[in-house]
Amino acid sequence: MNTLFTALVIILAGGALALLFSRRFVLMKMATIGTTSTGCVIGLLYSISHLLGYQAAIEKSWSWLHFFTLAFKVDSIALFFLVPIFTISPLALMYSFHYMENTEKSFRTAVNYFFFAVLVASMALVVTAANMITFVLAWELMSLSSYFLVVFDYQVKENRQAGYLYFIFAQGGAMLLFAAFALLYHSTGSFDFSSFSSIPEGPKLLIFILAFLGFGSKAGIFPLHIWLPKAHPAAPSHISAIMSGVMIKMGIYGIFRMYLLLDAATPLIGQIVLVVGMITGILGVVYALAKQDIKELLAYSSVENIGIILIGLGIGMVGVSEKNQAMAFFGFAGAFLHVFNHSIFKSLLFMGAGAVLHKAKSKNINQLGGLMKRMPITGKTFLAGSVAISGLPPFSGFIGEFLIYYGAFHGVSNHRLSFILAILAIVTLAVIGGLATACFTKVVGLAFLGEPRTEKAARATEAGLSINLVMIFMAIVCLVIGVIPEPFIRLSFAGIQGIAFTAGYNTREFMVIVDHISQTAVFFIGLVFFIGLLRKFLYKKKEIGSGGTWGCGFTQPTVRMQYTGTSYAAEMIDFYRPFVPTKTHYSGINKIFPGKTTWDTKVEDVAEIYYQRYLTQPILLVMNHLRWIQHGKIQLYIAYIVLTIIILLCLL
Amino acid sequence: MESIFSFCFAVLITPLLPAVIQKTKAFFAGKQGPPLLINYFTLIKLFKKGSVYSTSTSFVFQMGPVVGCATSLMMLLFFPLAGAAPIFSFHGDVLILFYLMGLGRFFTILAALDTASPFEGMGAAREAFFSTLAEATVFGILVLFYRLSGSLSFAEFFSSTSPINLSGAHAALLILVFIALYIVMLTENSRVPVDDPATHLELTMIHEVMILDHSGPDLALIELGAWLKLLFYAAFLTRIVDLFHFQNFWLNSLYFYAVVTFIYVTIGTVESITARLKMNMVPKFILTPFALVFFATILTMELIK
Numbered sequence: 001m002n003t004l005f006t007a008l009v010i011i012l013a014g015g016a017l018a019l020l021f022s023r024r025f026v027l028m029k030m031a032t033i034g035t036t037s038t039g040c041v042i043g044l045l046y047s048i049s050h051l052l053g054y055q056a057a058i059e060k061s062w063s064w065l066h067f068f069t070l071a072f073k074v075d076s077i078a079l080f081f082l083v084p085i086f087t088i089s090p091l092a093l094m095y096s097f098h099y100m101e102n103t104e105k106s107f108r109t110a111v112n113y114f115f116f117a118v119l120v121a122s123m124a125l126v127v128t129a130a131n132m133i134t135f136v137l138a139w140e141l142m143s144l145s146s147y148f149l150v151v152f153d154y155q156v157k158e159n160r161q162a163g164y165l166y167f168i169f170a171q172g173g174a175m176l177l178f179a180a181f182a183l184l185y186h187s188t189g190s191f192d193f194s195s196f197s198s199i200p201e202g203p204k205l206l207i208f209i210l211a212f213l214g215f216g217s218k219a220g221i222f223p224l225h226i227w228l229p230k231a232h233p234a235a236p237s238h239i240s241a242i243m244s245g246v247m248i249k250m251g252i253y254g255i256f257r258m259y260l261l262l263d264a265a266t267p268l269i270g271q272i273v274l275v276v277g278m279i280t281g282i283l284g285v286v287y288a289l290a291k292q293d294i295k296e297l298l299a300y301s302s303v304e305n306i307g308i309i310l311i312g313l314g315i316g317m318v319g320v321s322e323k324n325q326a327m328a329f330f331g332f333a334g335a336f337l338h339v340f341n342h343s344i345f346k347s348l349l350f351m352g353a354g355a356v357l358h359k360a361k362s363k364n365i366n367q368l369g370g371l372m373k374r375m376p377i378t379g380k381t382f383l384a385g386s387v388a389i390s391g392l393p394p395f396s397g398f399i400g401e402f403l404i405y406y407g408a409f410h411g412v413s414n415h416r417l418s419f420i421l422a423i424l425a426i427v428t429l430a431v432i433g434g435l436a437t438a439c440f441t442k443v444v445g446l447a448f449l450g451e452p453r454t455e456k457a458a459r460a461t462e463a464g465l466s467i468n469l470v471m472i473f474m475a476i477v478c479l480v481i482g483v484i485p486e487p488f489i490r491l492s493f494a495g496i497q498g499i500a501f502t503a504g505y506n507t508r509e510f511m512v513i514v515d516h517i518s519q520t521a522v523f524f525i526g527l528v529f530f531i532g533l534l535r536k537f538l539y540k541k542k543e544i545g546s547g548g549t550w551g552c553g554f555t556q557p558t559v560r561m562q563y564t565g566t567s568y569a570a571e572m573i574d575f576y577r578p579f580v581p582t583k584t585h586y587s588g589i590n591k592i593f594p595g596k597t598t599w600d601t602k603v604e605d606v607a608e609i610y611y612q613r614y615l616t617q618p619i620l621l622v623m624n625h626l627r628w629i630q631h632g633k634i635q636l637y638i639a640y641i642v643l644t645i646i647i648l649l650c651l652l
Numbered sequence: 653m654e655s656i657f658s659f660c661f662a663v664l665i666t667p668l669l670p671a672v673i674q675k676t677k678a679f680f681a682g683k684q685g686p687p688l689l690i691n692y693f694t695l696i697k698l699f700k701k702g703s704v705y706s707t708s709t710s711f712v713f714q715m716g717p718v719v720g721c722a723t724s725l726m727m728l729l730f731f732p733l734a735g736a737a738p739i740f741s742f743h744g745d746v747l748i749l750f751y752l753m754g755l756g757r758f759f760t761i762l763a764a765l766d767t768a769s770p771f772e773g774m775g776a777a778r779e780a781f782f783s784t785l786a787e788a789t790v791f792g793i794l795v796l797f798y799r800l801s802g803s804l805s806f807a808e809f810f811s812s813t814s815p816i817n818l819s820g821a822h823a824a825l826l827i828l829v830f831i832a833l834y835i836v837m838l839t840e841n842s843r844v845p846v847d848d849p850a851t852h853l854e855l856t857m858i859h860e861v862m863i864l865d866h867s868g869p870d871l872a873l874i875e876l877g878a879w880l881k882l883l884f885y886a887a888f889l890t891r892i893v894d895l896f897h898f899q900n901f902w903l904n905s906l907y908f909y910a911v912v913t914f915i916y917v918t919i920g921t922v923e924s925i926t927a928r929l930k931m932n933m934v935p936k937f938i939l940t941p942f943a944l945v946f947f948a949t950i951l952t953m954e955l956i957k
Contacts, residue, residue: 547707562769
């Protein structure tokens with residue numbers, strides 16, 4: 001455990017170095033990236049080596065301010081979640097070397113690196129915390145540091161608003177969490193996590209739901225997700241990558257940890273998680289399909305993937321309550337593996353989107369196009385990430401989903417409700433897969449293929465070296481996990497070995513299947529190469545011409561005639577209409593000789609609409625009547641404080 | 653050995669079978685129709701040609717046909733054709749295979765979008781939409797088959813202790829599945845009433861419009877891939893209604909291909925006697941089989957304890 005803390009100290013030192021060298025831009029970047037990455041690599045080596053040779057949880061505690069105890073516990077689950085934290089962080093940092101290029105914002109960049117280091121360290125503390133005080137401290141540190149990372153470009157009004165929204169959701173979620181902790185403390189009288197399971201069955205469900213909502217607002221479950229599609233486009237791309245790839249998984253960690261600690265007997269918990277997962281998955285991907293801003297789309301796609309992970313966890317929890325060991329084992333393992341896989345391909349995609357934004361000066365699909373020729377490395381790596389996130393073999397996304405499917409299929413032998421839930425989970429996963437394919441063919445097909453829709457897109461060039469290297473590395477990892485999944489599956493199995501119910505499950509039979517999947521993937525790649533060679537042979541000495549695209553007889557094609565993201569998704573969005581409202585503004589043709597007409601269509605988030613209608617507006621209404629409290633007179637403010645203290649003294 | 657022979661034979665006979673559909677349609681139209689070997693001639697013709705590539709396209713455009721054809725071949729490699737065991741098989745192979753089919757679709761759609769043609773974009777959008785709906789049915793069928801046979805591979809579906817077969821104990825459910833799978837076959841292979849392969853207007857096409865810009869050997873690969881996919885679905889249907897089982901491999905094969913041919917004739921008949929649906933009716937049509945399958949699955953709740 002000392003190694004882990006050394007790693008964290010190095011990471012924080014890296015952050016401090018950034019502030020120290022803030023005047024020397026390049027030196028600052030090199031120093032902080034180098035130091036922080038070193039810390040991350042040490043942490044990564046520590047977590048992987050301990051995970052594979054896992055024996056027992058390691059605990060450590062210090063007393064703090066005489067009253068509190070800071071307690072840490074590193075068990076297999078914590079170790080597993082440390083892996084994506086320490087994998088993605090150094091990659092995001094390396095990416096930032098060529099991404100953060102504005103020397104005029106030198107000090108601000110330094111502050112950004114500082115908070116990045118704080119975020120990484122606080123995430124590591126979140127997963128290792130072993131009592132409420134430690135957890136809450138780390139959790140708040142994580143929320144605050146990520147808030148400062150989001151508002152990097154604070155001059156832009158939208159970014160400030162996005163940051164504010166994120167802040168509200170982070171703190172609102174934290175409040176629910178405190179409520180859950182307060183209830184727990186009330187019945188146990190102890191801050192210690194290990195005391196949770198001893199509380200009576202009755203309040204466990206309520207506590208879990210509170211915690212689920214609190215953690216869910218961080219993870220982005222529907223309908224608590226609305227900060228994601230606002231905050232991610234606002235933040236710099238490597239920050240989006242780390243937040244979407246890793247930080248929202250802390251919400252998943254929280255939900256799972258709470259579930260394990262409470263150890264409740266009610267089957268309702270698993271059912272709730274599963275159903276919420278299905279809703280989150282489907283709606284997340286439908287909204288992703290509806291959005292034209294690549295980063296917004298990726299944020300919704302994160303919501304979708306949180307849904308898939310929750311489906312996996314839900315399958316596992318239902319398996320536990322049904323005493324179906326295989327179902328529980330593969331549900332949990334699938335969710336864990338998907339956490340890891342998603343952290344990689346989502347970061348890759350955000351980095352790709354960042355490179356596009358940097359070079360083509362737009363992140364709107366309808367203004368891009370033809371980037372595959374102008375930015376071949378970004379294009380190809382983005383393609384790899386897209387195949388992976390759509391869950392298609394032979395890339396990584398499929399493996400995690402396969403485990404979840406496998407668990408869910410074991411649930412088909414259950415009875416009644418859990419049988420129906422298992423079917424629904426399988427069908428939902430299939431539909432999500434199909435929609436994700438539609439969504440990512442849209443991004444790749446319209447932003448990277450075809451013809452550029454604007455001048456800027458036509459002038460785009462390849463991004464900097466560090467950006468490309470990181471993206472190539474991540475794309476290769478996505479393929480490797482898909483082709484040689486065994487070590488990664490073992491890693492996720494190692495992650496869940498701390499769970500009592502599934503411990504000792506014999507995986508030998510399944511490992512044979514994994515071997516077969518790997519062989520199938522290799523065979524498939526071979527077959528594609530073989531047909532490719534055959535095709536080459538067939539084209540030997542043939543005449544290969546080139547010309548314009550066949551326009552079905554139309555001789556004056558323009559790039560504006562291409563299908564747009566809006567038109568590509570229109571039919572599919574329409575199918576889900578009640579949940580995905582579309583606002584269309586059409587100026588109409590109302591003169592004999594029509595003048596300029598406009599057509600504007602926009603998909604609005606149904607959760608946002610309802611929040612506004614039933615939450616924000618009533619609150620504003622009430623608050624407007626209370627404006628007189630804020631009058632700006634300092635004497636009266638002091639009187640408020642005195643009054644509050646008197647009341648508190650009387651009450652306590 | 654039988655497996656490899658069976659697979660090779662299937663690949664060789666693939667181009668012949670769609671000609672059966674054309675013959676059936678010609679019969680209904682009172683025409684003579686093209687010769688049965690027409691598709692072989694088409695393939696040879698296309699293989700001899702060169703290609704013209706649009707200046708808008710990139711390497712993805714050329715990858716589309718290759719990946720599409722490879723995924724279709726994969727399906728047949730894992731499928732127990734004509735009573736012989738498939739060349740490859742393992743528990744869980746259906747999942748990876750249907751996802752591979754998704755990969756084929758992924759690249760076909762990308763190849764279409766790569767041309768920057770509004771027509772091909774339109775076809776791609778429809779293909780993406782309709783296939784997400786069909787996917788739900790396919791996985792519903794897999795759930796039901798798992799429930800009935802306890803297996804997750806094509807080979808085991810038909811050879812487990814309680815095989816999926818119309819002569820078995822769950823014939824009533826399988827009739828529903830058969831209808832559902834038949835509709836999925838029509839959808840996934842762009843047949844009437846979802847799509848009309850013989851339509852003359854680009855605006856109304858789905859699959860055909862996506863491959864407008866492909867020519868020469870590329871087009872041949874696409875056609876071959878499409879025929880293989882159709883054969884896979886027809887074979888799937890055939891195995892469900894496989895009422896007789898002979899000890900002799902040759903008799904089995906003969907019987908198998910007779911049923912497959914019959915299914916192709918029914919496709920031709922459907923195409924002759926129905927018109928294609930209006931585009932906004934298609935989603936309802938595709939969701940019908942899902943309702944059937946889901947109903948069949950719910951029925952198993954009480955049937956199988």
